[in-house]
Structures are given as structure tokens and as C-alpha cells.
Amino acid sequence: MFRYIVRRLLQMVLTFFGATFLVFALTFANQDDPIQALAGERPITENLRQTLMERYHLDEPFLVQYWYYMKGLLTGDFGTSLTGRKIIDMMETAWPITIKLGLMAIIIAATIAVTAGVISGIRRGSIFDNATLVVTLIILSLPIVVLAPLAQLVFGIQLKWFPPTATVNASLFDLLLPALVLGSLVIATELRVTRSAVAENLRSDYVRTARAKGLSRKRVIGVHVLRNSLIPVVTLIGVDIGGLMSGAIVTERIFNVPGVGFNLARGIGTEDGPLVVGFVSILVIIFLVVNLLVDLLYAALDPRIRYE
Amino acid sequence: MSDINAVTSAAGPSTQPQMEPKHAGRGKKDKPRSLAADAWADLRRNKIFWVSSILVLIILAMALFPTLFTSADPRDCVLSRQHAGASGSALFGYDFQGCDVYAKTIYGARNSIEVGVVATLLSGVIGLIFGLSTGYFGGWVDAVLSRFIDIILGVPFLLGAIVLAKRFAQDPESNGVLAVTVTLGILGWTTAARIMRSSVITAKNQDYVAAARMLGAGPGRLMLKHILPNSIAPFIVVLTILLGTNIASEATLSFLGVGLKGDAISWGISIAEAGANARTAPEPLVWPSVFLAVTVLAFIMLGDAVRDAFDPKLR
């Protein structure tokens, strides 16, 4: 267990430096005018040019610039947007609603995916199984830029089942439609992985042993098969977080949920380079930390990893 | 356990050693089939395969010859026609700027397909080179490139794409096609490379490769003549699915304003523009959405069908 954690930590540190370096280098390196790139197409006042120059140490060599940027990341200084607000402050007001939205999406998706996936896996080839396969195929191929506006149009505007937009003080119900849209991003893969894991485990030798022990079908599936099948599903959560972050940018923009994704989308729209770099850096860090946690959870679920 | 496996898998191609053709009492049916022939026999019977193939062909026709589908000019926009309803000349009506929605939707296929195909080819080439070399050489090459893939996967896809697309789209004059294509191509190869790597590792350890090596085949010949043909199928499947997701990603980036821009016609831009007025005029939103979804669906379905045919385990 200890060696596993240490190895994962080392890998994470490497990935962290690599990934942040990529983000940083792409923004600043080899630019004719990095300041113009940061500010987009807007005209730059001499004052702004001066601020940005100092802020990102653009007059220093590249590696020094990176050093300052890393120092900022590690001390919680993510910079200031072009509108003059500190990134970290914007984050602070934006993240609670995004976390709420994300958790709702994950819980809804996981509940439906695991339940339907287990049933599909047990009854492979049944009508239910074939129906879920078709439904997941359709969900898989609905890009979020299609799903979110259409869901808003149909369920928010035309049928009026849900409020079409959310506010800062959004209730759980206000967030339900965007959460469903966001959850649909991951539900199809989760369901399919659950299904094939259950189907595979059902054929395994230890299930035969469990049956030879005279256990009921309910116990064989509910205890032996389920516990083994959840392992690959849990590992998916790590990857899913990345997908959810991407999805949140579009979903929050469309439903006007004033969260992290909404701010980032607005930053892209207004060509606010420092805001985009700051937000992306924070999200990358969160993504890596979540993935580390998922790895640890994986070890907790699968004893073979724990004692390797 | 051995008995039951022997029995139940007698259907699959994995038991070829048992299928001695010389043996008495065998019907013609038991003749060993190659994996590809087996897969094709399976595909031919698969309705999803045919439906998706036909859809793909129609979409390709739309991209290559839009004039076959419409004679209207998508850039012929007259404000006085703003949100005018559907008519004989404009099947889907007009959008906010008075452009023909049907014509715009048909012409939108071209950019989507172009970006999707070129980005996928780019990813394919990178993935093929990386996958082959990591799988074949192993050792430190594998270790370094695997860590590199970890780093790329350490940035959530859309976030990376936003930063990258912004980086490439410095020229205010360009319509962003090249920037988006390169962005998606650079970010999309990791899965393909991993798949290629693992199938190369499997193929590398097969006896026929060892035999070829002992007969003096060099690494190049081994890779191209012996390993590649036997490990390419899952790779191509991944690329087919990647093509679908690339088209979706192009629309997403364009929707967010870091993809195609200027006067480029893109389903993503159309969706973004129509979203604000969807309450009064849903059609400009609905039609590009439907076309985008069907296109992505067609490619993913095609990839799915081919994979199922090549993966006998899940039959």
C-alpha cells in the first residue's frame, strides 16, 4: 500500500509539473507579443501593458517566468483578471455552485448507471439490455452543445418543467436540469463499464464457487459480483471529472449557472487571457488531486493493488 | 473448468488448435476462419453497421457536394427575412440574421468533416508512430512516452483544447479551421497510441513474430510486415470513434468562441448564435443540433459495430 501511494504521488508530481508547464508554455512561449495574446483583440493601454509585463515577468527569461508562475500556483496566487478581480476571489464565489452541480450530476449518473448496468449485465441480450445499449449509444453521440440547448429549449422553455436558467442562490431543483445534462456526459460510459464488468464477473470462477457454497442468487450478485464490478467503475470517476469540467463550461454558460465554468466561458468570450490561464491552472490541479484520491480509493477497493 | 471452456468457446476463433480440419466427423462449418473474415461475416448481418455506413456516406456527400442538396447560398443573408418561417425555398426557415438555415446546415457539414477527418488523420499518424515504437521497443522509450501521455491526459480535454486553440488562433484574419484541426489532432492521439501499444505488445509476443525475427527480419520489416497488420484493427476502430468526437469537439470549441470564427460556417457557431433567441425561434437551434448529433452518432455507431465484430469476447 505504502509503495503504491508513493509511486502514485511521484507520478502525480511529475504530471503536475508537466501539465502546468504545458499550459504555461502554450500561453506565453514563442509569442510575438505575449501581452497582446493575453489581452486578445482589445486595444492595450500602456498602463495595462505595464501591469501585465510585471505580473507575468515577461521581461525575464522564459524559465524564470515559469518559476514565478509555479511559485504563484503553489502559494495560491493565481493572478488577476483583466477586469481587475483576483482569480482566487472569483473562484471562491464561483465554486460552491459548481461543486453542487457536479455532485448532483455524479450522483444521478452513478445511481442510474450502476442500477441499469447491473440489470443489463445480468440479462445480456434481453430487451432491457438492448434498449439500454441503444439509449447509451444515443447519449454518447449527443455532444453537450447539442444536449444542453435542446434540453433547455424543450424542458425549460417549451414544457416549463424546469426553470430554464439558474441564479447564484439556485435551489437543488433549479440545478436539476443542468445536472441531468451534465450527468449524461458520463452516464453512458459508466453504464457500459458496469454492464461489461458484471457480465464478465458473472462468468468468473469465484461466482461458481459462491454458487457451490449454496448462496442465493441475490447474495452472489449483490455481494460477490457487485463488489468486483464497482472497481472499474470507481476508476472511471477520475477520468469523468475531467469530462465534467469540460461539460460544466458549456452547461453553465447555457443555463446561466454562475459557477466556475460560466466564469471561464465568459473569460474566453471576452478574451481575458489571465482569467483563462488562472482558471485552467486551478482546474488542472483539482483534476490531478481528484485522480490521486481515486487511485487511493481504487487501492482501498482492490486488495490486490494494496499489497503489490 | 477446462471442459466447460472447451465446450462453450468451441464457437469462438480462440480454439483453433482444437479445430483440426483433418479430424473425422467435422462439417464444413468448422473450417477455421480468419478474424477478419469472421468479423466481416458478423458485420454483414449487423443492421447498425449498414445504417451508420449509409449515414456516413450521405454526410460525406453533403460535405463534398453541398450544391447537390441546396441551391441557396448560405451567405446570402437579408435582415428583413429575420426569423422568417419555413417555406418552399427555405425548408428550415431563416435565422436571426436572415440566412437560410437549411443551406447553412448543409454547408456546415464541410467544415465539420474537414476538421474531423484531418484532425483524426493527424492523431492517427502521431498515435501510430508513438504506439508502434513504445510497444515494440518497450524499456525507456515506453517509460518516457507513457509519462508524456500521462501529462497530456493530466489536462482535461476541453481545457487543453481551449488553451491550445487560443494559442494557434493568433491571426485575426484566419477562420480558425487550421487552428482547431491542429489542436484536436495534437490532443486526440493518446487513446489511439495506447490501444496501438497494447496490441503491438500482444502481437510482438506471438510465435510468428519470434519466428520472423529468427529468420533475420529487421525491426522495420517486423513492424510493418508482421506486427502492424495484426494489430491495426482496434486502432482503426478507435480512430473511427475519434472522428465522431472530433466533430463534436469542433462544434464545442466553435460554440465557446475558440474554434471556427469569422465568416466560417459551423454547426457549433450556429448553435451558439441561435441559443439566445431559441425562445422565439427554435428552428435555427434545432436543425444544426440534429445534424451534428446524427453525424457524431453515425461515426460512433460505425466504430461500435466494427469493434463488436472484432472483439469476439463480448459476443
Next chain:
Amino acid sequence: MTDIKADIDVLRGIDPNAPLLEVNDLHVEFRTRDGIARAVNGANFNLAPGETLAILGESGCGKSVTAQAIMGILDSPPGYITQGEVKYRGVDLLKLPEKQRRSVRANHIAMIFQDALSALNPVFTVGFQLSELFRVHRGMSRADAKKRSIELLDQVKIPAARTRVSDYPHQFSGGMRQRVMIAMALALDPDVLIADEPTTALDVTVQAQIMGLLAELQQQRNMGLILITHDMGVVADVADRISVMYAGKVVEEAGVYDIYSRPAHPYAKALLESIPRLDMKGQQLNVIRGLPPALTAVPKGCAFNPRCAFAQDVCRQDPPPPQYIVAPGRTARCHFWRDVVGDE
């Protein structure tokens, strides 16, 4: 805590004087995409308390399927029992409803499997997997069940049972894992134990230990043991009687000494001759030509005829009748058994 063996009551009609286990004319088939595979085509045998019956045959001959059919754990679909009886103390298990069938498993008939690593659930401790039996079948408390589990591990001679009970299967060596399997099978004191290739996956020295342990436990408990194997060496050491299976049929049944000295079926004879022997050193080993038939296409007539040195036209046309009585308690399924026996 409920009374030990409380659920025996569920099994009505048990006759203590009836034979322990009787298998009559058992047929099992698998319905696959490429046709119907007849895995077992009329298996017959019986088992007495304290007796060891070895079922011998090449892989694919239907011996494991027979065992699974007796246990009632065939994967269905694709496997179906189409005909026959499996009588435990006079009760036909195949006619029991699923709930009662379930109570027979582990309580009366238990089974151990070939590869203990894959047969044990990797994500639960062996303690959990042992305790489960006591908690489900006996309604014991967690603590009592754990205590019994430790006792069991002691009985199968696993050192430091008290600490090892909370280890996971992959932390045990191959031999120790098989001991855990044995403990699990014996937990509820069954009268019949089916061991499916219990030592195939193990080193030779460990094999001997495990077989010794099995024999010892069998004697203590006066269990009937069905030993499924393809290893003639293992059989010679421990079996009382042998059933040789080929293409889903029992082709010869005999006491262990009879079959080793004078086999009556060409297949049994060929099997024996294919064992390397020290006194035949330097001579060519007799191997059986060809491969066992695919169960979707069993040859007409006697299933063994394409590989048989004794085969004549009749063998290619008519299957031999169920049994030729070679001697009391000894049968063979061969038109020419006299030639085979006399050939020696």
C-alpha cells in the same frame, strides 16, 4: 444460533439407507451458436460413504460438466441437463425446487475447484468467505462465524490461522490457497465432496500434501469423495474405484487394481500405456493418436473409434451397448472388451 444441520429438514424424503450418491443416465448439452454440444451422454456411477471414486479423462470429456451438473451450478444458458437422475440418499436433486437445491450445496454436497486463485473472490478476505457459509446457512453471528473459520483453517493445517484469517486470497501460496478451498468445502460437514482437478495447478510436492490432507479428512469424516482428474498417478494413490470418461460417456468402471492390471476398454488401456514408466525406459512411449472429438460432432458409432487400435466396422456403425459386465462391479463399453482384457 440455530441447530446444526437445521436445514436438513427441508430435504424431505431422505432415506438414510439409500445409496449416498447415484448418478443415472445423466445427459448434459450446451446450446451454442455453432450447434448443440453434447457434453455428457449418459453418465452412470454411484458413491458410498468413505469411498473415493475417480473420474478420469482428457480435458473436454465432460468430467467437469458432470460435476457441475451434480452440484447444480451449470451455467444455464448455455448448459442444460436434458435427461437423467442425480440421487442423494434417494432424493432426486434434479427435481428439487431451487431453494432446496441450494441448501443441498455445501451442506450435503460440496465442491473444490482446480484453480483456487480464481475460484476465491479476490476482494474479500478468506475469513469473510469462510464465515459467509456459517452466517448464511447457520445464521451464526459474525464473531462465532469467525471463530469457526479459524478452527477450520487449523484443521486444514494452515499455520497461524488466527492471523491468516484476515488475509486475502492472493496473499497465500498455491498450496495454502487450495487448503482454504478445502476448508470452505468442508465447513458445513458435507457427506459428499467433489474435487475437480484439485492439484493440477500445484507443484508435485505440494500435490502430495494436498492429496494426503484430503485423504485424511475424508477418513475422519467418512465422506464420499469424487476425484476428477486426468492424472493417472494421483488416481493410483488414493482412488478405490475409477470411472473412465470419453466424449461424455463412462467407458469403463472398475476397481483401481483391476483397471491398472487389466483394462477392459481400449481408451483406458491407451491412457495407461501413455504413462512413462521406469521399467520401459528407452522404449518409445505409446501416445494416443488424434484428439478427443468436438462435442458438437461426436463420431458415429463408438465415439473412440477413430483413435482406437481395436476398431472394426461394427465400431463405426453401432455404439456399444451401455455396459458389458466384465466382472462383478466392473463394466466396460466396448464391443471387443474381451480382446482388450485378453490382449495383456
